[in-house]
Amino acid sequence: MRSRSSRRLISFQVLAPDSAFTDVSQWFLMPLLALGLVLVTSAPRDRLVVGTLVALGVSWLGDSAPDLVDGDAAFLMLVGLVLCAQLTYIVAFRPHRRSSVLRTRPWVVGLYTFAVFAMVAVCASAAGILVVPVAIYASCVGE
Structure with a gap:
């Protein structure tokens, strides 16, 4: 609280x-x-x-x-x-x-992957030529 x-x-x-x-x-x-x-x-x-x-x-x-x-x-x-x-x-x-939630609960990888793709999809149109750096950034945040 x-x-x-x-x-x-x-x-x-x-x-x-x-x-x-x-x-x-x-x-x-x-x-x-x-x-x-x-x-x-x-x-x-x-x-x-x-x-x-x-x-x-x-x-x-x-x-x-x-x-x-x-x-x-x-x-x-x-x-x-x-x-x-x-x-x-x-x-x-x-x-x-090895003790990460991504290893102990592999289904969580799907959630992280979805979140990264969603982040890139939401930002891609506004990012323009910066879409590749946005994707790299999102991947690092999702790591």
Whole structure:
């Protein structure tokens, strides 16, 4: 169950998506998640934790760095950094793939495949010449 303050935060972001509060909350979400991960794990941290921390750092860059540039460059920076974060998560979790839900429940692969194709299908017409990068991005997110 969500707390009253978290419901207010979510509703505020829905009602005022371009507000300074939304930017600030977006800038601090990944560092807070990283701090939580550091606090619940002990040193020396294993490869999964370190990889997740790196991915959270790259995600943070994807959330905050595009605010430093304008226009298409900001969007490309956002997408590029989020893609790098996804690739980092894939590398971090790769050693655990044998115990993945995709291995233990193979029918889930169909759901992920459907979601990737649906994402590409929805975005393809608007993507134009960027349809191939969109497909690559969707595949990495679905990995």
